[in-house]
Amino acid sequence: MSTTPRHTPYDQLRVLYRTLLVFATVGAAILAVGVVQFAYFEPIGQSTGASAHIQGVYVYDSATGKTVGPDRYEFPRSGEFAAVVDWSSVPGNLTVDARWYDSFGSLVGQVGPATPGDLADDSVIPVRVPQGFHYVLPGTYTFVVERLENGQPVEVIGRRFAHVDRS
Amino acid sequence: MIRQQAADPQSRLRPARYRAAIVLISAIVIALVVSSILNYAYLDTIPGRASLYGLIAVALIALGTFILVQSYDRDRAKRRRHLIRAGVLIGLGVLLWLLIIDVFLFTQSAGPGVALVCTLACIPTTAVGLIVVRRLDRNHKEPWRLVLVAAAWGAIVATSLVIWGETIWEEGAQHALVPGVGLDTSLAFMAGILEELAKGLAVLLLFLVMRNEFDDVVDGIVYGAAVGLGFNFLESISYMTNIYSIFAPEGFGAAGAGVQWYARQVLGLFFGHATYTAFIGAGVGIARQLPSLRQKIFAIAAGFIVAISGHFSWNAWATHFPVDNTVFGLVEIHLRTLIMTGPYVAALLALLIFGIRYEGQNLLEQMHKEAATGQGAILPEEVLILSSPWRRLSQRMHALNRQGFRAYFRVSRLQTAQLDLAMERWHRERKEIDTPLEAEQQLRERVNRLRHWVPT
Numbered sequence: 001m002s003t004t005p006r007h008t009p010y011d012q013l014r015v016l017y018r019t020l021l022v023f024a025t026v027g028a029a030i031l032a033v034g035v036v037q038f039a040y041f042e043p044i045g046q047s048t049g050a051s052a053h054i055q056g057v058y059v060y061d062s063a064t065g066k067t068v069g070p071d072r073y074e075f076p077r078s079g080e081f082a083a084v085v086d087w088s089s090v091p092g093n094l095t096v097d098a099r100w101y102d103s104f105g106s107l108v109g110q111v112g113p114a115t116p117g118d119l120a121d122d123s124v125i126p127v128r129v130p131q132g133f134h135y136v137l138p139g140t141y142t143f144v145v146e147r148l149e150n151g152q153p154v155e156v157i158g159r160r161f162a163h164v165d166r167s
Numbered sequence: 168m169i170r171q172q173a174a175d176p177q178s179r180l181r182p183a184r185y186r187a188a189i190v191l192i193s194a195i196v197i198a199l200v201v202s203s204i205l206n207y208a209y210l211d212t213i214p215g216r217a218s219l220y221g222l223i224a225v226a227l228i229a230l231g232t233f234i235l236v237q238s239y240d241r242d243r244a245k246r247r248r249h250l251i252r253a254g255v256l257i258g259l260g261v262l263l264w265l266l267i268i269d270v271f272l273f274t275q276s277a278g279p280g281v282a283l284v285c286t287l288a289c290i291p292t293t294a295v296g297l298i299v300v301r302r303l304d305r306n307h308k309e310p311w312r313l314v315l316v317a318a319a320w321g322a323i324v325a326t327s328l329v330i331w332g333e334t335i336w337e338e339g340a341q342h343a344l345v346p347g348v349g350l351d352t353s354l355a356f357m358a359g360i361l362e363e364l365a366k367g368l369a370v371l372l373l374f375l376v377m378r379n380e381f382d383d384v385v386d387g388i389v390y391g392a393a394v395g396l397g398f399n400f401l402e403s404i405s406y407m408t409n410i411y412s413i414f415a416p417e418g419f420g421a422a423g424a425g426v427q428w429y430a431r432q433v434l435g436l437f438f439g440h441a442t443y444t445a446f447i448g449a450g451v452g453i454a455r456q457l458p459s460l461r462q463k464i465f466a467i468a469a470g471f472i473v474a475i476s477g478h479f480s481w482n483a484w485a486t487h488f489p490v491d492n493t494v495f496g497l498v499e500i501h502l503r504t505l506i507m508t509g510p511y512v513a514a515l516l517a518l519l520i521f522g523i524r525y526e527g528q529n530l531l532e533q534m535h536k537e538a539a540t541g542q543g544a545i546l547p548e549e550v551l552i553l554s555s556p557w558r559r560l561s562q563r564m565h566a567l568n569r570q571g572f573r574a575y576f577r578v579s580r581l582q583t584a585q586l587d588l589a590m591e592r593w594h595r596e597r598k599e600i601d602t603p604l605e606a607e608q609q610l611r612e613r614v615n616r617l618r619h620w621v622p623t
Binding site: 012013015016017019020021023024026027028030031034037038041042077099101105133134135137138139142144146153154155156159161166 | 341342344345346347348349350351352353355356384412413416417446449450453456457462465466468469470472473475476477479480483514517518521522524525528
């Protein structure tokens with residue numbers, strides 16, 4: 001505070017109010033960019049009605065490259081697991097891929113992109129243990145079979161979840 | 168004595184804002200009860216030890232209820248005091264219970280020992296943050312009890328409020344959207360909207376209920392930042408324990424938790440939740456002094472929009488900022504925070520500095536006017552001292568050197584009362600308070616009583 005009162009010729013509260021409105025306009029523009037970004041990566045009207053048959057998620061033996069046991073949702077941290085896709089269930093003219101994401105959203109397993117016919121030998125899609133780690137990370141994993149257009153995933157035609165325990 | 172007309176002794180705003188506060192509080196209580204039941208039933212069962220620790224909360228609520236019932240058998244003069252005691256005990260019980268639920272929901276993954284260490288690590292940094300935030304108001308500091316209530320809301324109530332909203336949104340998005348940028352953008356909107364709304368409710372409630380302690384844009388920024396610091400406190404503990412439990416089997420759980428602590432409690436202490444919610448406070452603080460309802464709504468909405476956009480942009484785009492896996496990556500992490508959140512902090516500081524200047528000039532004007540009345544609450548020669556935080560401190564130090572701590576605190580109380588009076592006059596002149604004129608006279612009498620005890 002200075003020592004003498006100053007009678008300002010303008011209402012300072014109005015300046016504060018208008019400044020905040022300017023900031024809010026910039027904020028609204030930022031949110032609008034977010035909406036545009038969302039719309040670009042989640043385009044409307046992309047549903048083809050196609051669906052991929054995911055046979056299940058199983059314990060995976062990396063030595064043989066084969067799955068073992070029944071379809072399940074929960075896995076111990078020390079184990080490995082993989083999804084099995086029946087590529088013959090997907091229309092042959094589509095470009096597709098299959099991916100595993102961990103709970104941080106990191107890509108931890110993938111086959112494709114290619115046509116379902118080209119992926120016939122890649123029906124088992126395992127989760128990779130991250131480089132430098134001994135085990136897969138705990139949390140919920142998402143497995144998706146995606147349809148791509150111009151190299152960009154535009155539709156999920158099959159989805160499964162799996163949970164890895166912390167212990 | 169000069170007779171002054173009361174600014175607005177029969178304000179129609181008062182009942183309206185109390186009604187609004189009651190509606191908000193009722194909605195929050197219902198949301199919390201429903202959330203607790205759903206948490207118990209579907210998210211995670213609360214371990215048996217929660218019930219054990221929860222006994223303290225149950226005891227507090229029981230004692231509070233007992234005093235509440237008893238208060239109606241006492242005479243009217245004592246009833247108010249007992250009602251306040253009952254309210255405080257019940258409030259503490261509810262907060263403690265929510266804290267227990269929060270702690271077990273968020274931290275049980277790593278165990279109570281790790282959770283305790285993480286909590287102890289976050290307390291000093293959050294305390295420093297609260298001290299700094301409170302000191303931002305150079306002219307008229309907010310009472311500690313309200314700053315701490317704001318922080319407690321952020322830590323306990325706001326985090327409890329968002330659990331279900333975020334769970335439903337996240338589940339829905341993960342079942343419906345294409346993983347990748349689209350899903351990340353949706354989750355960034357989720358965090359920005361739901362978390363800022365939950366935190367902003369605290370600021371709105373303070374505005375509706377504690378109008379006398381919510382003066383202007385500066386107060387709004389202080390309360391908003393305090394709510395943000397409280398939220399950041401519990402979120403830091405939750406991330407630290409979660410990261411610890413994920414990476415401990417790989418041998419770097421402590422390092423992971425340490426990185427989280429640095430990112431959230433040092434680098435992001437002010438460059439994060441505190442800044443976002445301070446914008447909501449700024450909007451509410453500006454609305455506090457605006458004349459028309461339309462402008463008030465615009466100002467509050469503007470504060471929310473800025474807060475949500477800041478939170479959204481960080482969550483959506485921070486991962487796109489290049490951070491190398493080398494030593495230079497450490498520099499880039501700091502640059503990322505500075506570049507992405509720095510503009511928001513700078514904009515907030517601009518509002519704060521302008522607000523302090525605006526408040527200071529008006530308080531000075533009111534002090535001059537009060538001194539001119541000759542009623543003795545503020546003497547002409549005191550205006551110079553009261554107008555400067557440094558001169559006020561110098562006056563207190565002078566009292567300390569001459570007559571010890573007691574004199575220091577007496578001078579401090581006198582200065583606070585004098586500034587309270589100037590603030591009251593300012594609001595009355597602008598017709599933005601609904602307390603009767605007697606309140607101003609009582610403040611004047613309080614100053615004169617305090618002056619009696621202060622050494623010359």
